[in-house]
Every structure is written in C-alpha cells, then in structure tokens.
Amino acid sequence: MRIVLVAGARPNFMKIAPLIHEMNKLDFCDYILVHTGQHYDYQMSRVFFEEFKIPEPNYFLNVGSGSHAVQTAKIMMEFERVCISELPEMVVVVGDVNSTLACALTAKKLNLKAAHVEAGLRSGDMTMPEEINRIVTDSISDYLFASEKSGITNLKKEGKSDEQIFFVGNVMIDTLFLQLEALKNSEINDTWHLEKKRYGVVTLHRPSNVDTKEVCSGIVDSLIEISTDMELIFPVHPRTRKNFEDFGLIGKIEKSRIRLKQPLSYSEFLRYWKDAAIVLTDSGGLQEETTVLGIPCFTLRDNTERPITAEIGTNIIVGNKKDSIMRAYGDFKAGILKTGTVPDLWDGKAAQRIVNILIDKL
Ligand code: UD1
Numbered sequence: 001m002r003i004v005l006v007a008g009a010r011p012n013f014m015k016i017a018p019l020i021h022e023m024n025k026l027d028f029c030d031y032i033l034v035h036t037g038q039h040y041d042y043q044m045s046r047v048f049f050e051e052f053k054i055p056e057p058n059y060f061l062n063v064g065s066g067s068h069a070v071q072t073a074k075i076m077m078e079f080e081r082v083c084i085s086e087l088p089e090m091v092v093v094v095g096d097v098n099s100t101l102a103c104a105l106t107a108k109k110l111n112l113k114a115a116h117v118e119a120g121l122r123s124g125d126m127t128m129p130e131e132i133n134r135i136v137t138d139s140i141s142d143y144l145f146a147s148e149k150s151g152i153t154n155l156k157k158e159g160k161s162d163e164q165i166f167f168v169g170n171v172m173i174d175t176l177f178l179q180l181e182a183l184k185n186s187e188i189n190d191t192w193h194l195e196k197k198r199y200g201v202v203t204l205h206r207p208s209n210v211d212t213k214e215v216c217s218g219i220v221d222s223l224i225e226i227s228t229d230m231e232l233i234f235p236v237h238p239r240t241r242k243n244f245e246d247f248g249l250i251g252k253i254e255k256s257r258i259r260l261k262q263p264l265s266y267s268e269f270l271r272y273w274k275d276a277a278i279v280l281t282d283s284g285g286l287q288e289e290t291t292v293l294g295i296p297c298f299t300l301r302d303n304t305e306r307p308i309t310a311e312i313g314t315n316i317i318v319g320n321k322k323d324s325i326m327r328a329y330g331d332f333k334a335g336i337l338k339t340g341t342v343p344d345l346w347d348g349k350a351a352q353r354i355v356n357i358l359i360d361k362l
Helices: 010-026 046-051 068-086 098-109 129-140 149-157 171-183 213-227 238-246 250-255 266-273 285-293 322-333 350-361
Strands: 002-007 030-035 090-094 113-119 143-146 165-167 199-203 231-235 258-261 278-281 297-299 315-317
Touching: 002 010, 002 068, 002 098, 010 030, 010 046, 010 090, 010 113, 010 171, 010 350, 030 068, 046 266, 068 098, 090 098, 090 350, 098 113, 098 129, 113 129, 113 149, 113 350, 143 149, 143 350, 149 165, 165 350, 171 266, 171 285, 171 350, 213 231, 213 238, 213 250, 213 258, 213 322, 238 250, 250 258, 266 285, 278 285, 285 297, 285 315, 297 322
Parallel strands: 002 030, 002 090, 090 113, 113 143, 143 165, 199 231, 199 278, 231 258, 278 297, 297 315
Antiparallel strands: none
C-alpha cells in the first residue's frame, strides 16, 4: 500500500506534520512525501521540516515562484512523473494553495484516489486564488476531511455524498498543541523587553491587501496609528516586504513602533502571538489558532472561509479599510472584547482520526 503526501507552501507544513507522525506510529503503509518547492526560502520551508521533525521529502519538485498558470502547470508536470513512477493507491493533499490544486488534479487525471484535508471551507470570494483551489480540489477529490461544520454544509450543497465527507477536526491545532507543549516555560527572548499582553502581532500577505498601493498604504497607516498605543511585532512575508519597498512604505514603518522581522519559525512566532494582547492578520490558520488560545484576532479581510472562528471564537472580521480597522481598535481599547469557545474536535487528535479513516479506505 502506498500513499503520496503533498506539501508545497508554508501553511502546508503544519498540516502535513501530524499526519506523518501518526502514519509513522501506525506503520500501516509506505508513504512518499513530495515537496513541490512552491516555497523554497529557508525561513518559508526548511525551518518547519526541522522544527516539526518532518523527514526529508522523497521528491523535491523545485517549481519555485511564477504566475498562477506557470506555477500550477509546472507542479502538475513534475508531479505526474512522480505518480507514474510510484503508482500510489492514494494522493493526500492539504489546505488551499496552488500545490494542493495542482496535485489533486494530476492524481485524478491518472485515475488515482485523492483525499483533501481541510475540505469544504468557502469564503465566497472568487477573487481569492485559494477559493478557486478549494472549490476545484473538493469537486474532484474522493475523500473530504472537514475541519469545521461549515465545511460539511458547503460540501453537501455542492452535491458531495455523506460517504465521502468526514468531520475530523483541525490538523493545524494538532501541531499547535504539540508545539505549545514544547514551548512550556519558554519566555520571549527579545531585545525589546515586551511585556505579556501589552503588544500586538501582525501578519499580512494576501494579494488583496498587499498588492495595491492604495489598500496597502491604508492598512500601514492604521498599523502605525495603533503602534502609538502598543508596539506591534510584524514578521514580514517576502511578497509583502517587496511591496512595502516598491510602494515606498518601509521608511515610515521603520520610524514607527512597528517591529519588522524576517519570517519566523513556528515556535519563534508562537512565542510572540501566544502572549499578545491582539493579533491583526489576513492569514487563515492564525484565525483558527487565536480562537483556540482565546487571543483577540482582527481579520483584515471582508470575509473568512473559517466562519466558526467568528461565530464562536475570538475572531472579528474587520475589513481592510483604515476607518473600519480603527473603529474596531477603538472598541477593543474600550474593553469590548469577544470571549470565545473552542470549536468541536479541535482537540489535537485530527490526524489520528484521518489516518484511521485512510486505513479503512485503502
Ligand atoms: C501562498 C499561497 C497562500 C498562502 C501563502 C502562505 C497560493 C495561491 N497562495 O501565497 O494561500 O496563504 O502561500 O505564505 O498558493 N517568495 C519568496 N520565497 C519563498 C516563496 C515565495 O521570496 O520561499 C516570494 C516570491 O517573490 C513569490 C511571492 O513570494 O513570487 C509569492 O509566493 P507564492 O507562493 O506565489 O504565493 P504566496 O503569496 O506565498
């Protein structure tokens, strides 16, 4: 029995790690790990392999960056070779990045079974490249592992049968719990002497927030204003840093109390955000992680594909305009806070459930 597991970009690595550890424990099949190379910088890729003790990939496809068509096509061409030579019983893809879509599509064109972890999430926003990746991947996958109940509702609406859909919880949270345990008693070791709950953490990388000067400048102005009230730690994605430079924003950011950092490893980053007063982000995973630890989260988007985090968690969908961000920050300062609860099955055991189902299906 042979399963191919695919990972390509930063948010995939925290999802694939618990699956690999569970498969190693049970030793029920051979797995082949494929890294597409969508992300390739040390801080965007390798550091997570070291931190999560993910074994060396069996194949590194080295596709690198490019337009969506180029990147997706290159992954498909390279991944087809892997599938033909390995002839797996199943291909498992995670998340919603271009690697997810490209490998699911390649597998199905070769009549291989495909399983999608984190299935059914929908933002309803077709301008998001990830939304297209989610819809296409789910529409062709055989087994759909949903992390929250909205996923099940969406998949059923799209005509998927009960036999294909499995509510398993959230593999990101498996990784969060493991890494939190490893960090116990570890303090932030930082030259800025940050005090717990007296600073904020920021991440931004969505094209809709950072690719146009007008939107990007509005967000930066809001962050600068917030930073007069509390220091902001901001590990910067390569796409975002390039645009800050191109739009001439770096100078004013560096004069403010926004602390720009290189992209951080998982544990370095966790050390910051777990004790933050607030997180401002456009990341998907961070909306979920802050909900689990009860940290207030402002999502700088108009929608979320992870509605449970806003319905019962600490997430607030704030948008990306300066007035809406500052209004929400005003409420936060006035003590209007959302207390949250943890969604069903976000308990650190999602990978265990998934692997048990895979054993059954193989
Ligand atoms: C991708 C995913 C997005 C995910 C994000 C996490 C898609 C469509 N998007 O977006 O869903 O939330 O990863 O980070 O799959 N770059 C580097 N070094 C790297 C990788 C990228 O410098 O290791 C730079 C390149 O200039 C590249 C740009 O970042 O052109 C964007 O990378 P890309 O993988 O195309 O998209 P992300 O914005 O990272």
